[in-house]
Amino acid sequence: MPSPEDLSPLLPTMTEWRRDLHRHPELGFQEHRTAAFVAASLRGFGIEVAEGLAGTGVVGTLRGRPGNRAISLRADMDALAMTEATGLPYASEAPGRMHACGHDGHTAMLLGAARWLAANRERFAGTVHLVFQPAEESLGGARVMAEQGLFARFPVDAIYGLHNLPGLPLGTIAVPKGAVLASSDTWEVTFRGAGTHGAKPHLGTDATLAAAAFITALQAIASREVDPLGTAVVSVGHIAAGDPAAPNVIPATVFLKGTARALAEDVRTHVETRIAEIARGIAALHRLQAEPRYIRRLSPTVNHPAQAAVMVRAAQASAGAANARDDHPPITAGEDFSEFLARIPGAYAWLGTGAPAHPEGWHHNPHFDFNDAALIHGAAFWCSLVETELA
Incomplete structure (x- = not known):
């Protein structure tokens, strides 16, 4: 040889x-x-x-x-x-x-x-x-x-x-x-609430608070729902909300985008399902709407x-x-x-x-x-x- x-x-x-x-x-x-x-x-x-x-x-x-x-x-x-x-x-x-x-x-x-x-x-x-x-x-x-x-x-x-x-x-x-x-996929979630003055949060539905709860809850997928001997990664790579020139306004919409990785197709499917379920569940808890989207890219x-x-x-x-x-x-x-x-x-x-x-x-x-x-x-x-x- x-x-x-x-x-x-x-x-x-x-x-x-x-x-x-x-x-x-x-x-x-x-x-x-x-x-x-x-x-x-x-x-x-x-x-x-x-x-x-x-x-x-x-x-x-x-x-x-x-x-x-x-x-x-x-x-x-x-x-x-x-x-x-x-x-x-x-x-x-x-x-x-x-x-x-x-x-x-x-x-x-x-x-x-x-x-x-x-x-x-x-x-x-x-x-x-x-x-x-x-x-x-x-x-x-x-x-x-x-x-x-x-x-x-x-x-x-x-x-x-x-x-x-x-x-x-x-x-x-x-x-x-x-x-x-691993697989390499992209996910997106838009939270839609009702914007209001930062001094009067009770008059709106805070999409930012929902987004914060969503970011924290995402980490439970890998840490509590996937076999510890398996592998899953869910990361937030982009957040867009509000206007830096108006920090006293609670925005009506928050957009998040990130990546999801898995080494097995069944884990990949579970991650896809749970991102959408968590987004909608948190949106319901905060009395607003969630629009999740999952884009499969690489197996x-x-x-x-x-x-x-x-x-x-x-x-x-x-x-x-x-x-x-x-x-x-x-x-x-x-x-x-x-x-x-x-x-x-x-x-x-x-x-x-x-x-x-x-x-x-x-x-x-x-x-x-x-x-x-x-x-x-x-x-x-x-x-x-x-x-x-x-x-």
Whole structure:
């Protein structure tokens, strides 16, 4: 099986690719330059290329020896709407946009693996579809690709995803059993009462008081209604009420918006139901109206057992048994790779990138930067996975 040492000659090239992508970040469904770079690179390796799925998605098809099986490897390409603060020589040149989650590294790693695999086709039997996905960050690029016929055009037996994880030792591959990431949903509640003068609260119905009670009551969902061995998170992220120029007025309307997370679908459904029930119950208690709304966005990302086991074997082969883990706990962030796993068996793994270079350099932080030393570890893992699946 290929090891990081086998791919080490590619590290300078992959680093160059990654830093070029980092300098030119593009938001979801706007990854035109990135997609063109990916497509041109794949063609240069002698790989068949399809463009335009979900607008900016790219799929490279790589065929090895004759074989009946096919798999997909996925990398996301989009950046975040953030202003970079790293001060690095290759920092973002696009105001208000940066690769703050490492998708530049994911793209470079999969390109590196594609180049190595294209030069070593005799080492596997079957077909590998390299999926370069747009718009992972909240816009549902995976769903759009699937709905536009990704798996009809490129049928596969399994699909795999890999994401960098700062804090995990460099080169470690962690493949969680079962749940990897949580659902990610948005909820809204509007409380409507009757506004009045702040000195005469008895003449109105105070939507602010109801909202305050609602915020407190929400926390009982996770702490008292979900199994302590399960997971649920309900957070308030936005409150809008009144006018700061009129603090002596009790507003008639309060609007709240937040996020809800769960690792299991039954817990997710319970959270959705209870947010609405609590909102309406508190509204009735305070003699006003509540208008709850729950928006399902991303389902939990849950690994399929057989494919997770394949990832572990591939990790052991490329990284060594000491650097392959199957016990990593779930994380309550969300991932639209769940859209693929709802349709095709597959699994998702973490690639350790070591401690961040900056103390604040975690995902979605303006000081984040992908550790280029991890590129050969990720690319070698991809190559090992292909040989493991398509032996």
